[in-house]
Amino acid sequence: MNRLPVAERREQLIEAALAVASRDGIDAATVRAVAAEAGVSLGVVHYCFQDKDELLRAMAHAITSANLERSMGELPPDVGVAAVIDGTIDALWDGIKESRGAQLLSYELTTSSLRHPELNQVAIEQYRGQWAAAEQVLRGVEQAAGVTFSVPLETLARTVVAVVDGYSLAWLVDGDEAKAREGMHGFGRFLLSTTVANPRDGLEQLLDTGDEALPA
Amino acid sequence: MNRLPVAERREQLIEAALAVASRDGIDAATVRAVAAEAGVSLGVVHYCFQDKDELLRAMAHAITSANLERSMGELPPDVGVAAVIDGTIDALWDGIKESRGAQLLSYELTTSSLRHPELNQVAIEQYRGQWAAAEQVLRGVEQAAGVTFSVPLETLARTVVAVVDGYSLAWLVDGDEAKAREGMHGFGRFLLSTTVANPRDGLEQLLDTGDEALPA
DNA sequence: GTCTATAGTTGGATAGAC
DNA sequence: GTCTATCCAACTATAGAC
Numbered sequence: 001m002n003r004l005p006v007a008e009r010r011e012q013l014i015e016a017a018l019a020v021a022s023r024d025g026i027d028a029a030t031v032r033a034v035a036a037e038a039g040v041s042l043g044v045v046h047y048c049f050q051d052k053d054e055l056l057r058a059m060a061h062a063i064t065s066a067n068l069e070r071s072m073g074e075l076p077p078d079v080g081v082a083a084v085i086d087g088t089i090d091a092l093w094d095g096i097k098e099s100r101g102a103q104l105l106s107y108e109l110t111t112s113s114l115r116h117p118e119l120n121q122v123a124i125e126q127y128r129g130q131w132a133a134a135e136q137v138l139r140g141v142e143q144a145a146g147v148t149f150s151v152p153l154e155t156l157a158r159t160v161v162a163v164v165d166g167y168s169l170a171w172l173v174d175g176d177e178a179k180a181r182e183g184m185h186g187f188g189r190f191l192l193s194t195t196v197a198n199p200r201d202g203l204e205q206l207l208d209t210g211d212e213a214l215p216a
Numbered sequence: 217m218n219r220l221p222v223a224e225r226r227e228q229l230i231e232a233a234l235a236v237a238s239r240d241g242i243d244a245a246t247v248r249a250v251a252a253e254a255g256v257s258l259g260v261v262h263y264c265f266q267d268k269d270e271l272l273r274a275m276a277h278a279i280t281s282a283n284l285e286r287s288m289g290e291l292p293p294d295v296g297v298a299a300v301i302d303g304t305i306d307a308l309w310d311g312i313k314e315s316r317g318a319q320l321l322s323y324e325l326t327t328s329s330l331r332h333p334e335l336n337q338v339a340i341e342q343y344r345g346q347w348a349a350a351e352q353v354l355r356g357v358e359q360a361a362g363v364t365f366s367v368p369l370e371t372l373a374r375t376v377v378a379v380v381d382g383y384s385l386a387w388l389v390d391g392d393e394a395k396a397r398e399g400m401h402g403f404g405r406f407l408l409s410t411t412v413a414n415p416r417d418g419l420e421q422l423l424d425t426g427d428e429a430l431p432a
Numbered sequence: 433g434t435c436t437a438t439a440g441t442t443g444g445a446t447a448g449a450c
Numbered sequence: 451g452t453c454t455a456t457c458c459a460a461c462t463a464t465a466g467a468c
Contacts, residue, residue, distance in 0.1 A: 003451055025331035027243070030443060041453050046445065107385075108327045114320055114388055115241035123389045159399055162382025169323075169381055170374065172330055173339045183375055190406055219433055246461060257435055262463065 010048050010058065013038050017059045022101035026108040031055070053118040060109050060122045063102070064129040070095070071133035074140065081145040081195055085188045088141055093184055096168055097177060104172055127161070134160040147195040156194070163187045226264050226274065229254050233275045238317035242324040247271070269334040276325050276338045279318070280345040286311070287349035290356065297361040297411055301404045304357055309400055312384055313393060320388055343377070350376040363411040372410070379403045 004012070016038035021029040031052050035045045049055040074091060076084050096103055106126070113123035134157035142148055149156055164184070171180040220228070232254035237245040247268050251261045265271040290307060292300050312319055322342070329339035350373035358364055365372055380400070387396040 006451085009451085025327075027331070031445085032443065042444090043446085043454080044452060047451070052444065104327060104330055107323065108331075110385065110389065111241075111320060111324045111327060115243070115324075127386060127389045155395075155398070155402075158386065158395060159402065162386055162399060163379060164382070165385055166378025166380070166382035169326065170343060170378055173326065173343045179371075179374060182371070183378060186371075186375065222433090225433085247463085248461070258462090259436080259464085260434060263433070268462070 006048055009040075009044065013040075013045060013048055013055065014058050014062050017055055018062065018102075018105075021059065021108075022099075022105050026056075026105060026112055029056070029059075053116075056109075056112075056119060057122060060113075060119070060126065063106065063109070064126050068129050068133055071136050074137070076140060076144045078144045078146070081141075081147050082192055084141050084145040085191055086185060088137060089184050089188045090181075092137075092164065093181055096164075097171070097180075100172065103168055107169065107172075130161045131157050134158075134164075145195070146198045148198055149191075150194050150196050156191075160191075222264055225256075225260070229256075229261060229264055229271065230274050230278050233271055234278065234318075234321075237275065237324075238315075238321050242272075242321060242328055245272070245275075269332075272325075272328075272335065273338060276329075276335070276342065279322065279325070280342050284345050284349055287352050290353070292356060292360045294360045294362070297357075297363050298408055300357050300361040301407055302401060304353060305400050305404045306397075308353075308380065309397060312380075313387070313396075316388065319384055323385065323388075346377045347373050350374075361411070362414045364414055365407075366410050366412050372407075376407075 013034060017029055017034045020033050020037045024033075031045050032042060034055065035042050038044075045055065049058070074088075076088050076091075078084065079087070109119075110123045110126060113119040113121075113126070131154070135153050138149065138153050138156055138160065167180045167183050170183075171177065229250060233245055233250045236249050236253045240249075247261050248258060250271065251258050254260075261271065265274070290304075292304050292307075294300065295303070325335075326339045326342060329335040329337075329342070347370070351369050354365065354369050354372055354376065383396045383399050386399075387393065
C-alpha cells in the first residue's frame with residue numbers, strides 16, 4: 001500500500017523479523033511470516049533483501065548494535081565498590097529477564113550461525129560485541145568505584161559474558177529467577193575479590209584483598 | 217533389508233539421528249536424513265517411532281543418559297585439592313572439545329525444546345541431568361581430596377554447569393581453546409577458595425581459607 | 433518388517449500485472 | 451514499489467504392495 005523508500009522499508013522489515021523471531025523462535029521467522037508481521041506482501045521482502053539470509057543477518061546486526069549502544073549508556077553511580085558491582089549486575093539481569101524471547105533468540109542465532117555458512121560471521125560479531133560491551137561495563141565500574149581489576153579487563157570481560165550466558169541459559173530452562181540472581185551476585189563477590197583500590201591521593205596501598213567496599 | 221526386532225532398530229535409528237544431528241545440526245536431522253544415515257527407507261522410521269518428535273525426544277534422552285553415566289565413572293585420584301580440581305576440569309574440558317558437534321547439538325536441543333511444546337521436557341531433563349552430574353563430580357572431588365565445599369553442593373553444581381556452558385559456548389564461537397581452558401582453570405581456583413579441609417584425624421581446623429593444596 | 437508411491441504442507445524465490 | 455500468481459524443492463506422514 002504505502003510507498004516507502006527502501007531504507008525505511010528495510011528497517012520496518014528488520015523490526016518485524018525481530019518481533020516474530022523473539023516471539024516464536026528463529027525457525028518461525030520465515031519470509032512469509034515476516035511479511036505478514038510487517039503487513040506487506042511476500043514480494044516486498046524479496047525486493048528489499050536479496051534472500052532470507054540477508055534479512056536474518058540484518059536482524060542479527062540490529063540486535064548486536066542495540067546491545068552495544070545500551071551498554072554504553074549505563075554509567076553506574078559511585079556508592080562504593082560492592083554496591084556498584086551489585087547495582088550493575090542487577091541492571092544487567094533486569095534487562096535480560098524482561099526480554100525472555102530476545103534472550104532465547106540470541107542463543108538460537110548463535111547456534112544457527114555456527115551451523116550455516118551463510119550466517120558465518122553472525123556469531124563471532126555477536127560475541128565480539130558482547131565482549132566489548134562487558135569490557136566497557138567493567139571499565140565503568142572501575143571509574144565509578146575508583147578501583148582497578150587485578151585481572152586484565154579483556155580476560156575478565158570474557159568471563160563475565162560466559163557466566164551471564166550460563167546463568168541466563170539455566171534461567172531460560174527452569175525459570176528460577178532467584179537462583180539466577182543469587183548465582184550472578186555470587187559471581188559479583190568473586191569480581192569484588194579481584195579489585196584493588198586506586199592510589200587516588202597517594203593514601204591507599206595497592207593490595208590484592210577481598211575486603212569490603214570502601215567509600216569513595 | 218535386514219529384519220531386526222523393533223528395539224534394536226530404534227537403537228540404531230537413535231544412533232543415526234545422533235550422528236546426523238551432531239554433524240549437520242538439529243534442523244538437518246529430518247526423518248529422511250536419519251533413514252538414509254541408518255541405511256533404511258523412510259517408512260521404517262515411521263514404523264519404529266510415532267513421529268519425528270518422538271525420535272528427537274529419544275535422541276535427547278540418549279544424550280543425557282550417556283552424560284550421566286560418563287560422570288559416574290570418573291573418580292579422580294587423590295593428589296591434593298588443587299590437583300584434583302585441575303585434573304577434573306581438564307578431563308571435563310577434554311570431553312567437550314573432542315566432540316564439538318555434540319556440544320553444539322546440546323545447545324540446539326535446549327533452544328528447540330524451549331520453543332516447541334512437543335519437546336517441552338527435553339531441556340529441563342537435560343539440565344536436571346547436568347546439575348546432578350556436576351554435583352556428583354563435586355562429591356567425587358570432596359572425597360578424593362578430603363575436603364568439604366563451604367557452599368551447598370547443589371548451588372555450586374548449578375554454578376559449575378553455568379560456567380562450563382558459558383565457556384563452551386564462547387569456544388564454539390571463536391575456537392580459542394587456550395582462553396577457554398584458562399577461564400575454566402580460573403574458575404577452578406575460585407572453587408578451591410570455597411573448600412575447607414576435613415578434620416580427618418582431628419588435626420586440621422575448619423577454616424575458610426584460599427590456601428594451596430595440602431597433601432592427603 | 434521393509435519397501436515404494438503418493439498425498440498433503442510449507443516455504444523460498446521469481447515473474448509479471450498494476 | 452507493491453501486489454498476486456505460480457513454480458519448485460523439501461519435508462512429514464500414510465497407504466498398500468511385497
